[in-house]
Amino acid sequence: MNTKSTLGWTAIGAISAVLLAALWAAPLLWAMSTALRPELETVSSDFHWLPQTWTLDAFHKTLAAGNLLRWLFNSALVSLAVTVVTMAVSLMAAYAFSQLRFRGRGLIFALAMLAFLVPFEALLVPLFRTMNALGLINSYAGIVLPQVVSPVVIYVFKGFFDEIPADFREAATMDGAGPLRVLWSVYLPLSGNIVWAMAIVTFIAAWNNFLWPFIIVTSNDMMTVPLGLTQTYDAFGVRYAQLMAAALLGAAPVALAYIAFQRKVTQGFLAASGLKG
Amino acid sequence: MASVRLRGIQKRYGDNLVIKGIDLDVEDGQFVVFVGPSGCGKSTLLRMIAGLEDISAGTLELGDKPCNDVEPSRRGIAMVFQSYALYPHMTVAENMGFALKLAKVPKTEIAERVQRAAAILQIGHLLERKPKALSGGQRQRVAIGRAIVRKPEVFLFDEPLSNLDAALRAQTRVELAHLHRELGSTMIYVTHDQVEAMTLGQKIVVFNGGHIEQTGTPLELYERPANRFVAGFLGSPRMNFMPAVLAGEEGATAAVRLPDDSIAEVAADVGRARVGAVLTLGIRPEHLRLSQDATSGGGSGGSGGGIGATVALVEYLGDVVLVHLQVAGVDGTLAAKVNPGAAVPAVGARVGLQFDAGHAHLFDEAGQAFAPSRRREAAHAAIQ
Numbered sequence: 001m002n003t004k005s006t007l008g009w010t011a012i013g014a015i016s017a018v019l020l021a022a023l024w025a026a027p028l029l030w031a032m033s034t035a036l037r038p039e040l041e042t043v044s045s046d047f048h049w050l051p052q053t054w055t056l057d058a059f060h061k062t063l064a065a066g067n068l069l070r071w072l073f074n075s076a077l078v079s080l081a082v083t084v085v086t087m088a089v090s091l092m093a094a095y096a097f098s099q100l101r102f103r104g105r106g107l108i109f110a111l112a113m114l115a116f117l118v119p120f121e122a123l124l125v126p127l128f129r130t131m132n133a134l135g136l137i138n139s140y141a142g143i144v145l146p147q148v149v150s151p152v153v154i155y156v157f158k159g160f161f162d163e164i165p166a167d168f169r170e171a172a173t174m175d176g177a178g179p180l181r182v183l184w185s186v187y188l189p190l191s192g193n194i195v196w197a198m199a200i201v202t203f204i205a206a207w208n209n210f211l212w213p214f215i216i217v218t219s220n221d222m223m224t225v226p227l228g229l230t231q232t233y234d235a236f237g238v239r240y241a242q243l244m245a246a247a248l249l250g251a252a253p254v255a256l257a258y259i260a261f262q263r264k265v266t267q268g269f270l271a272a273s274g275l276k277g
Numbered sequence: 278m279a280s281v282r283l284r285g286i287q288k289r290y291g292d293n294l295v296i297k298g299i300d301l302d303v304e305d306g307q308f309v310v311f312v313g314p315s316g317c318g319k320s321t322l323l324r325m326i327a328g329l330e331d332i333s334a335g336t337l338e339l340g341d342k343p344c345n346d347v348e349p350s351r352r353g354i355a356m357v358f359q360s361y362a363l364y365p366h367m368t369v370a371e372n373m374g375f376a377l378k379l380a381k382v383p384k385t386e387i388a389e390r391v392q393r394a395a396a397i398l399q400i401g402h403l404l405e406r407k408p409k410a411l412s413g414g415q416r417q418r419v420a421i422g423r424a425i426v427r428k429p430e431v432f433l434f435d436e437p438l439s440n441l442d443a444a445l446r447a448q449t450r451v452e453l454a455h456l457h458r459e460l461g462s463t464m465i466y467v468t469h470d471q472v473e474a475m476t477l478g479q480k481i482v483v484f485n486g487g488h489i490e491q492t493g494t495p496l497e498l499y500e501r502p503a504n505r506f507v508a509g510f511l512g513s514p515r516m517n518f519m520p521a522v523l524a525g526e527e528g529a530t531a532a533v534r535l536p537d538d539s540i541a542e543v544a545a546d547v548g549r550a551r552v553g554a555v556l557t558l559g560i561r562p563e564h565l566r567l568s569q570d571a572t573s574g575g576g577s578g579g580s581g582g583g584i585g586a587t588v589a590l591v592e593y594l595g596d597v598v599l600v601h602l603q604v605a606g607v608d609g610t611l612a613a614k615v616n617p618g619a620a621v622p623a624v625g626a627r628v629g630l631q632f633d634a635g636h637a638h639l640f641d642e643a644g645q646a647f648a649p650s651r652r653r654e655a656a657h658a659a660i661q
Contacts, residue, residue: 167362170329175376175427176350185375189366 035059035244042240058241059249067220068246071228075207076253078143078224082206083199085148091195094157095183099169109158115151120211128215142216143224147206153198160194161187197268200261207254225250279340279353279430279463280305281326286335288321288487296322297487298335303465303480308457310478311467314510317484319467320435326465327356327433340430350376355424356433359440361416363408363423369395370404373423387426394425397459414445421456434466438473450476471511475499483507505557505644514562514612519604521558521639523550529650530634533558536606537585542634545647556647559638565613567600567622568629583629586611588622602630 034042035058037051062068096102097109127146136142164187172182188195210226217223220231229246258265281303288296296318303309311319324330326337328349337344344352355376363372373394374387382390395401398418408416417437424432434453438446454477457464468474474481475495483490483498483506490510491503502508508516521533524540531547532540533556543558550556568583586602589610598621601610613630615621622628639647 165360165362167358167360168364170327171356171358171362171364171423172375173329174327174349174354174356175423176379181379186364189364 031244031248034240035242035248037241039239039241043238058239058245062242062245062249067223067228067231068225068249070221071223071225072250072253074140074222075224075226075250078140078213079203079206079254081140081144082147083203085144086150086153086202087195087199089148090150090153090157090198091183091188092180093154094161095179095187097154098158098161099166099182099187100179112151112154115149124211124215127212131216136216138217138219138222140222143213143222146212146216147209150202153202156194156198157191160191164190193264193268193270195268196261196264197266200258200265203257204254280338281431281463281465282336282338282341283322283326284336284338286322286325286337287333288318288325288330289333295487296325296333299489301482301489301492303463306461306463308454308464308466308477308479310474310481311465311484312469312471312474312478312481312510313484313490315469318487319469319482319484322484323356323433323435323465323467326431327354328352329356350379353430354433355427355429355431356435357417357420357424357437359436361408361420361437361440363416363419365408368405368407369400369411369419369422372408372419373404373426376423376427390426390428391422394422397425397456398422413441414449417441417449421453425460430463432460432462432464434464436468437466438468439470446473453477471513475511481511483510485510501646501649502559502638503646505559505640505646508559508638508640508646512561514599516559516561516638517565517611519558519607519611521556523547523552523554523556525552531639531647533639535584536604539584541584541632541637543637543639544635544650545637545639546650547639547647550641550647555642557640557644559640560611560632560636562599562612563614564632564636565611566631567613567615568631569620569622583631586628586630588624588626588628591621591624593617602628604630 033050036054036056038053038055038057041052093112097105097112123146131137131142131146134142136145168186168190169182172186177185207224208226209224213224213227217227220228223231229243229250281301283299283301286296286299286301287294299322311323313319321330325332326339328344328347332345339352339354363369364375367375370388370391373391377387377390391404392401395404398421400415400418400422403411403415403419408419411419417440420437437453438449441449450473453466457477466473466477478495480492481495481498482492485506491498491507493501498507499511502511502516505518509518519536521535521541523531524534525532526547529544529546531543531545533543535541535558541558547556566583584604586604588600589603590601592599592601596617598615598617600613600615600622602613603610611630638649641647
């Protein structure tokens with residue numbers, strides 16, 4: 001391929017990337033633009049990309065009138081708990097599937113992977129009945145527990161552990177470490193990036209989860225941000241500026257968390273893919 | 278220190294029996310080398326002693342105590358892995374002290390024992406480094422240091438030098454021998470490198486196909502191999518083999534007919550064989566002499582220049598010249614070691630091969646060696 005042709009393809013690639021980025025960013029920018037307008041301007045028939053009058057009024061009213069801080073706290077608590085428990089359960093399960101030899105290992109792993117095939121919607125009723133029987137409706141445990149089983153995370157960790165030379169486990173065993181200690185002191189430090197990547201992805205998924213909290217929570221005080229946003233709409237009527245302000249405030253923590261750990265996430269996925277970062 | 282006793286040890290993977298009943302005694306403070314080709318079961322047996330593999334049948338005793346079901350960390354054993362298996366996220370000191378930390382040894386004692394081991398191995402200046410900042414030789418020392426700090430009764434080494442270059446391997450070999458003298462511990466060392474086996478081992482155990490072919494001191498195995506496998510495995514280049522037919526026996530000497538129809542004498546007790554039996558004659562490369570006279574004379578005890586041969590290749594190795602020879606009726610080539618100062622024949626030249634009857638070996642059809650006769654024993658005694 002000659003230089004001219006290479007440059008042409010590079011230009012096409014760059015333009016495509018810019019267009020895709022614009023397509024992705026447009027709703028976010030529109031939400032920001034709407035949140036920074038007076039409420040009256042959001043229903044005006046004149047279309048403007050940018051506010052004619054800039055104001056933080058919608059943010060002030062959202063924070064003052066709604067229950068957003070409570071929902072943020074709930075989301076943070078639930079997402080953190082889901083992340084910590086999911087990581088702990090998945091790491092132990094993946095280590096067992098990868099490194100321990102026990103009867104039925106293959107069958108149990110296959111069953112765990114079969115969970116991929118069952119949509120969460122199909123589990124809603126049995127999960128709800130189980131949580132109800134356990135008295136966990138409208139509780140943090142009720143929101144968290146059904147979210148901590150993640151076959152995909154187990155699969156990724158197992159794949160990563162399979163690649164770690166068994167000599168490390170055997171050396172640690174000779175040193176006197178049991179399976180949990182080997183996992184904690186050897187495999188976990190060696191898997192740092194992929195654990196971070198999976199943790200961030202799990203945290204974001206838990207933060208954005210709408211369906212399960214919608215089923216299990218009825219109390220306004222127990223709602224998470226995605227669930228609370230529907231209440232914002234009800235409370236404020238069709239007040240688009242406040243709705244967008246609430247959405248942006250609700251998304252801000254998780255966006256900040258992603259930005260803070262972006263490098264680790266990238267390194268983790270590169271490590272999992274076998275490419276060097 | 279502790280002795281190691283194996284009785285009827287077997288390892289089975291499903292229907293596949295890979296270790297076929299090993300009986301072996303390793304004495305207190307002895308340096309024993311397991312040697313054999315890849316897949317012979319030597320590493321598997323080492324891992325069974327370590328506790329990393331279950332024992333399918335038989336008894337393992339460490340210091341007279343049955344240990345089949347004892348946890349690896351409670352066997353009083355430390356192991357140096359081929360890959361070293363140093364934890365990459367820990368410093369050298371943390372690597373060395375990890376086992377003691379797990380055993381809840383006080384921090385001051387851990388530091389003291391790590392320092393002591395580091396001093397023995399001369400790696401005191403590396404203690405704060407991570408393994409990735411170490412050379413191969415340094416990593417190897419750290420791996421040994423990690424074993425030393427535990428004060429084990431038995432050290433196990435699984436091909437610890439195989440990742441080092443030739444020069445470092447030779448140097449580390451000497452250091453390991455020195456370390457054994459200094460610690461006086463029981464050591465079991467697995468290798469497929471016969472030089473390591475010959476130089477390090479007080480006792481060598483030759484494995485093949487999941488069983489022991491022969492056990493003995495390096496010299497015993499080299500001078501009196503029990504069978505053709507051991508004879509061919511130890512020594513570089515390997516022992517030369519050629520077909521021979523037992524032509525007769527007189528006293529302590531057997532007469533064999535060689536492929537060129539000449540008769541050669543071998544100092545071996547061939548009492549269990551009958552005249553006409555198909556045997557194999559074995560001669561080490563350093564025991565073959567080249568003669569300019571290519572007239573057939575049987576090589577030993579006969580007239581003429583020896584076994585007729587054609588020079589196929591000459592390799593100058595500095596301290597020795599290897600001459601590869603083709604002999605009619607013999608598969609492949611034979612090798613002869615020649616002093617570089619001696620006249621070295623050119624490729625294609627016809628030469629005669631000669632050897633002493635006392636330095637030749639005879640093997641029966643099953644590959645089992647005939648015992649050397651007193652004449653050969655006397656020759657060996659003179660050498661020793």
